[in-house]
Amino acid sequence: GQSLEQPSEVTAVEGAIVQINCTYQTSGFYGLSWYQQHDGGAPTFLSYNALDGLEETGRFSSFLSRSDSYGYLLLQELQMKDSASYFCAVRDDYKLSFGAGTTVTVRA
Amino acid sequence: ETGVTQSPTHLIKTRGQQVTLRCSSQSGHNTVSWYQQALGQGPQFIFQYYREEENGRGNFPPRFSGLQFPNYSSELNVNALELDDSALYLCASSLVAGSSYNSPLHFGNGTRLTVT
Numbered sequence: 001g002q003s004l005e006q007p008s009e010v011t012a013v014e015g016a017i018v019q020i021n022c023t024y025q026t027s028g029f030y031g032l033s034w035y036q037q038h039d040g041g042a043p044t045f046l047s048y049n050a051l052d053g054l055e056e057t058g059r060f061s062s063f064l065s066r067s068d069s070y071g072y073l074l075l076q077e078l079q080m081k082d083s084a085s086y087f088c089a090v091r092d093d094y095k096l097s098f099g100a101g102t103t104v105t106v107r108a
Numbered sequence: 109e110t111g112v113t114q115s116p117t118h119l120i121k122t123r124g125q126q127v128t129l130r131c132s133s134q135s136g137h138n139t140v141s142w143y144q145q146a147l148g149q150g151p152q153f154i155f156q157y158y159r160e161e162e163n164g165r166g167n168f169p170p171r172f173s174g175l176q177f178p179n180y181s182s183e184l185n186v187n188a189l190e191l192d193d194s195a196l197y198l199c200a201s202s203l204v205a206g207s208s209y210n211s212p213l214h215f216g217n218g219t220r221l222t223v224t
Binding site: 004033035040041042043044045048087089093094095096097098099100101 | 112141143148149150151152153156163164166198200212213214215216217218
């Protein structure tokens with residue numbers, strides 16, 4: 001089976017940088033993904049790491065260390081619209097298993 | 109391109125009843141997955157359909173069943189509803205090529221099911 005751990009809540013001010021860590025245990029591993037979900041909305045794909053290292057997409061970056069079973073999502077230059085839940089997810093063969101999510105609250 | 113659409117958006121059922129939720133996949137996608145999301149939790153994998161066959165299932169009882177149609181739309185059926193089935197049910201489509209399942213999931217807005 002799979003288990004993923006991520007912090008439940010993070011609060012930061014506009015313009016700040018937030019890092020959301022994710023540790024995982026899985027019997028098979030094909031990559032770590034990150035999804036964003038606003039209240040009442042659909043989860044939307046942010047990034048995917050299959051190999052070790054940093055992937056950068058605009059203000060968001062994601063990092064993976066397969067040897068440590070660890071990854072993080074870095075949110076830079078926080079904006080009010082970034083207030084949402086963020087989920088890490090691991091792919092194990094055919095399915096994607098999600099963590100419980102981190103609620104990010106951005107304050108003015 | 110048309111995204112993933114789900115219907116209905118909200119539904120209230122009584123314990124013991126049956127429910128059918130519907131999903132239209134994003135154009136060009138051939139795989140559909142269903143997830144259950146309880147309040148404050150991450151989505152939990154129910155099952156996945158590829159080429160009209162179930163090719164993966166999570167820890168859900170047999171009273172959760174599904175179908176995928178030739179046009180890649182899908183249904184989730186839940187029999188003998190229980191109070192704990194109250195949740196947001198999310199459908200997600202993706203394009204699987206060969207044996208690779210690494211393409212991102214595209215989610216619909218979900219159906220909010222309340223069982224009383």
